[in-house]
Amino acid sequence: MSSAIIWFRKCLRLHDNPALCEIINDDQITSMLPIFILDPEIFGVQFEKFGNNRLRFLCENLDDLNSRIQSKSDNSLIIFWGSPQDAIQSLKSILGDHLKLLSSDYCSEPHGRKISELLSKDSSIQSHFHPATHTLLDLDKTLLQPGFKNPKSMKDIEKIFALMYPRDAEGFFKIPHPLAEPANLKNSPEGFSPKKVSSNFAGEVHSVNSLKNKFSELGFLKTTAENFYFRGGETEALARLERKVSSRQDFVNSFRKPKTTSTNLPENPMEPSTTGLSPYIATGSLSVKRLWMEVERANREGPHSGPPESLHGQLLFREMFYLLSLSVPNWDSDQDNTMCKKIKWGEKDETKLSAWKDGQTGFPLLDALMRQLDSTGWMHHLGRHAVSCFLTRGQLWQHWQEGRNVFEQRLLDSDWALNNANWLWLSGVAPFSMPYFRLYNPCPDGKSSLNVDAVDAGFIRHWVPELKNFPVKYIYEPHLAPLKVQEHAGCVIGKDYPKPIVDRKLAAKENLARFKASLN
Numbered sequence: 001m002s003s004a005i006i007w008f009r010k011c012l013r014l015h016d017n018p019a020l021c022e023i024i025n026d027d028q029i030t031s032m033l034p035i036f037i038l039d040p041e042i043f044g045v046q047f048e049k050f051g052n053n054r055l056r057f058l059c060e061n062l063d064d065l066n067s068r069i070q071s072k073s074d075n076s077l078i079i080f081w082g083s084p085q086d087a088i089q090s091l092k093s094i095l096g097d098h099l100k101l102l103s104s105d106y107c108s109e110p111h112g113r114k115i116s117e118l119l120s121k122d123s124s125i126q127s128h129f130h131p132a133t134h135t136l137l138d139l140d141k142t143l144l145q146p147g148f149k150n151p152k153s154m155k156d157i158e159k160i161f162a163l164m165y166p167r168d169a170e171g172f173f174k175i176p177h178p179l180a181e182p183a184n185l186k187n188s189p190e191g192f193s194p195k196k197v198s199s200n201f202a203g204e205v206h207s208v209n210s211l212k213n214k215f216s217e218l219g220f221l222k223t224t225a226e227n228f229y230f231r232g233g234e235t236e237a238l239a240r241l242e243r244k245v246s247s248r249q250d251f252v253n254s255f256r257k258p259k260t261t262s263t264n265l266p267e268n269p270m271e272p273s274t275t276g277l278s279p280y281i282a283t284g285s286l287s288v289k290r291l292w293m294e295v296e297r298a299n300r301e302g303p304h305s306g307p308p309e310s311l312h313g314q315l316l317f318r319e320m321f322y323l324l325s326l327s328v329p330n331w332d333s334d335q336d337n338t339m340c341k342k343i344k345w346g347e348k349d350e351t352k353l354s355a356w357k358d359g360q361t362g363f364p365l366l367d368a369l370m371r372q373l374d375s376t377g378w379m380h381h382l383g384r385h386a387v388s389c390f391l392t393r394g395q396l397w398q399h400w401q402e403g404r405n406v407f408e409q410r411l412l413d414s415d416w417a418l419n420n421a422n423w424l425w426l427s428g429v430a431p432f433s434m435p436y437f438r439l440y441n442p443c444p445d446g447k448s449s450l451n452v453d454a455v456d457a458g459f460i461r462h463w464v465p466e467l468k469n470f471p472v473k474y475i476y477e478p479h480l481a482p483l484k485v486q487e488h489a490g491c492v493i494g495k496d497y498p499k500p501i502v503d504r505k506l507a508a509k510e511n512l513a514r515f516k517a518s519l520n
């Protein structure tokens with residue numbers, strides 16, 4: 001009679017889950033315990049690192065995972081709130097020698113790696129952290145390849161892929177197929193009760209329901225209808241994959257990221273013009289391999305776009321940033337980070353930062369995007385370009401880490417490797433950045449590479465209702481509208497909606513000069 005722990009870490013799903021399959025396929029293992037750990041190092045001691053929306057999304061993920069587990073076994077998800085080492089230790093003290101295996105997914109973040117190493121040192125239990133679960137590449141194995149060099153472009157990462165997954169006759173990388181969801185799971189060990197765990201653990205032990213109650217008591221999970229546009233969980237992830245990718249061969253094959261609209265679909269200001277799958281990939285409720293394969297399936301059917309603009313191109317960027325986040329020390333810092341130029345950013349300016357964060361800058365596109373982020377936890381990639389450029393090298397001259405922190409708390413797809421990578425990219429400090437002097441106009445027209453809806457501007461009207469009756473001609477730069485037009489639209493700038501917090505052209509000129517001076 002042997003038991004195993006399946007620790008759902010960055011992989012909140014039953015499909016394509018190597019750690020779970022290891023337990024299911026091992027005949028020596030007769031029972032299992034599914035766990036999730038709320039590690040204060042990751043979430044914050046009082047969950048301060050996670051905004052309301054992220055916590056709500058996480059609870060939905062756990063709820064769905066729990067239901068799926070319950071439908072295939074007598075098990076329920078056990079949630080620990082405390083240190084991972086203590087959580088495993090408490091289970092060991094209850095199950096004793098019966099506990100043979102801890103199976104989980106590989107984590108590349110510094111803290112995650114440290115925990116994996118500590119647990120692997122414990123000789124009383126085997127610990128397996130399965131690589132290439134959250135990424136397509138086995139990151140450690142890739143870094144160890146002779147002659148490995150940090151990738152800095154799409155060409156570089158394609159070369160690395162060709163080495164790790166040589167191309168087939170049609171030119172597709174031979175990436176292993178995702179694993180199927182097990183038909184049945186294993187039951188809990190005989191006589192096991194989660195109550196026993198509580199008395200053995202220094203932190204708190206919860207079921208999904210008691211965690212939701214706890215979060216509500218703490219004042220989290222306050223929501224509005226718009227918060228729910230993205231629902232968490234594997235069930236929703238697979239449904240969205242089908243709706244946005246698997247059933248839309250033409251969309252997939254003609255996908256060119258720079259052509260997608262930053263202001264969502266014109267007929268629906270809530271719905272992304274891209275796949276909107278990032279929250280599911282980030283939480284691991286959707287396997288990145290599964291998405292890759294669905295795209296490949298469409299691509300094999302006929303002519304299709306290619307990297308860097310295609311959907312495969314987007315996923316290759318993701319892999320490139322994951323590799324860099326592991327190989328480059330101090331990835332999240334501007335100190336001793338070889339991928340970050342030293343720039344003398346301005347003093348932290350709370351007034352400017354609050355206006356940016358709260359969608360009160362007086363620049364309607366940026367305000368709409370930041371309000372969308374606050375409300376739904378998501379923003380289009382080009383929207384992220386616009387707001388991050390504005391905050392840093394463009395207009396406000398604030399350190400990229402300030403924006404990074406806000407995104408980390410609010411994005412449903414918040415991901416340490418990717419969020420830092422993209423802030424390095426957009427603030428102009430990385431070798432893979434666009435030239436620092438190429439700025440986005442925060443008041444775009446229909447020709448801007450930000451691809452805004454300049455016909456009806458429904459996105460702006462939805463998220464900045466103060467401007468709901470403004471004529472489209474002035475809606476992206478409303479302070480330029482004659483007073484009569486403002487009065488007629490029921491929105492006087494400076495009274496009903498803020499004036500721009502900076503002179504955008506003057507600020508851009510000054511900041512470009514500062515950036516240039518920092519490079520010398």
Ligand SMILES: Cc1cc2nc3c(=O)[nH]c(=O)nc-3n(C[C@H](O)[C@H](O)[C@H](O)COP(=O)(O)OP(=O)(O)OC[C@H]3O[C@@H](n4cnc5c(N)ncnc54)[C@H](O)[C@@H]3O)c2cc1C
Binds near residue numbers: 321384411
């Ligand atoms: C300042 C800034 C911060 C960002 N922070 C994050 C973050 O914390 N987490 C995150 O997942 N993405 C981040 N991105 C990248 C990107 O904006 C999102 O991945 C994308 O908008 C998600 O929408 P989608 O799923 O519709 O993307 P799609 O265009 O449909 O792409 C499919 C998938 O490819 C991956 N992907 C796409 N673009 C990128 C990219 N530039 N870098 C890495 N992966 C990418 C995502 O997993 C995405 O779900 C950030 C971008 C910027 C400019």
